[in-house]
Amino acid sequence: MILPIVAYGAQILRAEAKDITPDYPDLKELLESMWETMYYSQGVGIAAPQVNKPIRIFLVDTAQVFERMDDEEKEEYDDDPGIKRVFINAHVQSLDGDEWAYNEGCLSIPKIREDVLRPEEITLSYVDENFEPHTETFSGLTARVIQHEYDHIDGKLFIDYLKPLRRKLLKAKLDDISKGKVSVDYKMTFPK
Structure with missing residues (x-):
């Protein structure tokens, strides 16, 4: 089932999500719906708070990105062919390497893309969909995608990494998103 994406301005996007246990109700169905929603929305990752669930789950599929790259583009990254993975109860163990810029966007903040600096590596502890x-x-x-999605379960957004002046310049666009004054090709819910 395709779920609505929670838009910028909703409180759930700023709250720290909670760990879950294996008996979380309808977990398999939630994960299936999150995959379906992510692909329908043309995302490469999605976090539970983005579908209005305050829990520590996110999904990542960078394999689809590498499938669309030519060989020359793939050489820029050391993680080809990417991954397709469920992360539950993830916690960062370390962030390492030099920071590098990449133009990021977010399903909850449509039509805004900005360069964000993030470290080259992340080490996570997590459980998969079988709680392994x-x-x-x-x-x-x-x-990069993992760090972006991980931020969602910690109540952070990619725009938090922008310089204050850049955020100020984006304020009107962000206000429009939170008021529902944005047109997208997927379902969204807006703050009340």
């Missing part, structure tokens, strides 16, 4: 534990290091584009 993992501690893993990710790099390149995959690390």
